[in-house]
Amino acid sequence: MDRLLNLLDENARLSTEQLAVMLGKTPDEVENAIAEYEKQGVIRGYKALINWEKVDQNKASALIELRVSPKRDRGFDEIAGRIMQFEEVESVYLMSGGYDLAVKVHGKSMQEIAMFVMRRLSTLDSVLSTATHFILTRYKDGGIILSSEDEKDERRSVLCD
Amino acid sequence: MIDYQSMLNDEVKQLKPSGIRRFFDIANEMDNVISLSIGEPDFSTPWHVRQEGIKSLEDGKTWYSPNRGFMELREEICRWLKRHYRVEYEPKTDVVVTVGGSEAIDLCIRCLVSPGEEVLIPEPSFVCYRPLAEMAEGVPVTIQTRQEDKFRLTAKALREKITPKSKLLILPYPNNPTGAVMRRADLEEIAEVVKEHNLMVLSDEIYSELTYGETRHVSFASIDGMKERTIVVNGFSKAFAMTGWRLGYAVGPKEIIGQMTKLHQYGIMSAPTMAQYAAIEAMKNGDGDIDYMREQYDMRRRLIVDGLNAMGLTCFEPEGAFYVFPCIKSTGLTSQEFCEKLIYAERVAVVPGDAFGECGEGYLRVSYSYSIKHITEALSRIRHFLKTLN
Numbered sequence: 001m002d003r004l005l006n007l008l009d010e011n012a013r014l015s016t017e018q019l020a021v022m023l024g025k026t027p028d029e030v031e032n033a034i035a036e037y038e039k040q041g042v043i044r045g046y047k048a049l050i051n052w053e054k055v056d057q058n059k060a061s062a063l064i065e066l067r068v069s070p071k072r073d074r075g076f077d078e079i080a081g082r083i084m085q086f087e088e089v090e091s092v093y094l095m096s097g098g099y100d101l102a103v104k105v106h107g108k109s110m111q112e113i114a115m116f117v118m119r120r121l122s123t124l125d126s127v128l129s130t131a132t133h134f135i136l137t138r139y140k141d142g143g144i145i146l147s148s149e150d151e152k153d154e155r156r157s158v159l160c161d
Numbered sequence: 162m163i164d165y166q167s168m169l170n171d172e173v174k175q176l177k178p179s180g181i182r183r184f185f186d187i188a189n190e191m192d193n194v195i196s197l198s199i200g201e202p203d204f205s206t207p208w209h210v211r212q213e214g215i216k217s218l219e220d221g222k223t224w225y226s227p228n229r230g231f232m233e234l235r236e237e238i239c240r241w242l243k244r245h246y247r248v249e250y251e252p253k254t255d256v257v258v259t260v261g262g263s264e265a266i267d268l269c270i271r272c273l274v275s276p277g278e279e280v281l282i283p284e285p286s287f288v289c290y291r292p293l294a295e296m297a298e299g300v301p302v303t304i305q306t307r308q309e310d311k312f313r314l315t316a317k318a319l320r321e322k323i324t325p326k327s328k329l330l331i332l333p334y335p336n337n338p339t340g341a342v343m344r345r346a347d348l349e350e351i352a353e354v355v356k357e358h359n360l361m362v363l364s365d366e367i368y369s370e371l372t373y374g375e376t377r378h379v380s381f382a383s384i385d386g387m388k389e390r391t392i393v394v395n396g397f398s399k400a401f402a403m404t405g406w407r408l409g410y411a412v413g414p415k416e417i418i419g420q421m422t423k424l425h426q427y428g429i430m431s432a433p434t435m436a437q438y439a440a441i442e443a444m445k446n447g448d449g450d451i452d453y454m455r456e457q458y459d460m461r462r463r464l465i466v467d468g469l470n471a472m473g474l475t476c477f478e479p480e481g482a483f484y485v486f487p488c489i490k491s492t493g494l495t496s497q498e499f500c501e502k503l504i505y506a507e508r509v510a511v512v513p514g515d516a517f518g519e520c521g522e523g524y525l526r527v528s529y530s531y532s533i534k535h536i537t538e539a540l541s542r543i544r545h546f547l548k549t550l551n
Binding site for chain 1: 196199201203456460461463464467533534537
């Protein structure tokens with residue numbers, strides 16, 4: 001039921017009934033499929049994609065490049081596991097290329113993030129170096145365009161002119 | 162002061178303007194209108210197709226194409242038609258590439274219809290056949306289709322309208338505005354009548370790729386004995402979301418395509434070059450795009466049909482195109498009244514069914530060529546509107 005996942009990926013607020021109608025299934029089948037996906041860990045959660053800039057000026061975020069030394073046997077898992085415990089940390093990725101971990105962090109201000117990097121991240125044992133890039137504007141996030149203007153439908157009726 | 166009225170051609174003056182113009186004028190004046198009225202895909206042309214158009218410009222390929230269209234495109238069209246509908250045509254002689262399916266329809270009618278001959282037009286249907294037939298000095302003869310027959314053309318209804326002057330039958334399926342499709346068995350019955358009365362057929366199959374459910378589109382030309390009597394009109398607008406590129410084509414017997422090409426050559430010269438390069442890519446590598454878009458339309462179709470039925474606007478299940486045609490007779494309003502009240506009360510724009518022929522009275526054309534979010538919002542406004550009516 002990949003189509004179910006695609007629909008939820010786009011809009012997790014569609015009701016079971018709507019999903020069922022669109023997929024040609026019964027609501028029970030959809031409920032069961034979702035439960036199964038949750039059980040398997042395919043669906044890990046549901047959240048709203050919020051344009052925080054609109055509600056809260058006191059919010060900053062940064063992408064931090066970390067170079068770390070991997071641990072024998074456990075590679076990068078151990079340090080990644082430690083970093084993701086911090087509640088400031090939104091996402092942690094292991095990267096190919098010039099650095100190892102990409103960490104997305106949010107805080108109330110750039111100052112707060114700077115302190116977090118200095119005191120918490122860079123002091124971790126296996127962290128060799130950090131490079132902090134503050135995010136200035138989010139144009140699009142999670143596949144959704146955040147700019148305030150709605151996309152205009154430029155199609156017109158060819159029947160009337 | 163010139164008296165322009167006396168300068169103008171009488172036939173042109175007598176053509177009826179599109180019946181919904183006034184209605185759209187209202188919609189355009191208003192803010193926050195949510196529309197389900199548009200008759201074109203909401204997808205952009207697939208990127209790889211656009212790229213080929215861009216590349217042709219970058220390469221400076223900005224000249225006229227051959228009158229019939231580039232040979233490579235005609236070859237690809239023939240391959241595509243064979244692959245999709247099992248009909249075989251000769252690229253050299255049986256194909257003309259046109260400015261949209263619309264031009265092909267116009268050429269076909271003008272080439273086949275002599276003054277006084279009758280053009281059989283099933284309705285509800287797209288608005289262009291009647292005026293084009295009139296401009297060819299043909300006589301449009303309406304065949305009303307009915308919801309009880311799933312808006313299909315029946316052999317019986319066709320027979321009732323045949324006279325010694327009948328010349329050309331228009332077959333507009335999958336149908337705009339009803340979403341009706343014709344099954345093979347239906348087409349075979351029509352074919353019998355066509356043979357019996359020596360008719361020619363213009364099969365407007367522009368929505369051929371947008372059919373839903375178990376069965377796919379059957380081209381009328383694939384019915385036994387019909388290829389030699391049928392001009393198939395198709396194009397890139399609906400299947401590949403290429404409306405603005407203005408590219409279509411007609412295939413049929415070479416004697417007729419040859420005459421159509423002659424008219425096309427004098428009136429148009431050749432279809433847009435850039436669009437033809439893009440279209441070659443669409444024909445070669447676009448099947449996946451169609452599958453994706455069809456799947457999206459299908460989910461929206463189910464959502465909107467279910468939503469409308471649940472609120473008491475019953476619609477027969479449309480199996481093609483991207484329209485539903487709900488019946489509003491239960492409200493006691495005419496199509497025009499309903500649409501006007503709906504737009505003033507809830508700011509939702511849909512098209513009154515009678516814009517597509519008299520027998521569309523009592524229905525609406527609702528397009529689902531919109532995002533799910535958009536459709537959901539429009540449905541909830543319509544639901545609210547119906548509550549305030551009672």
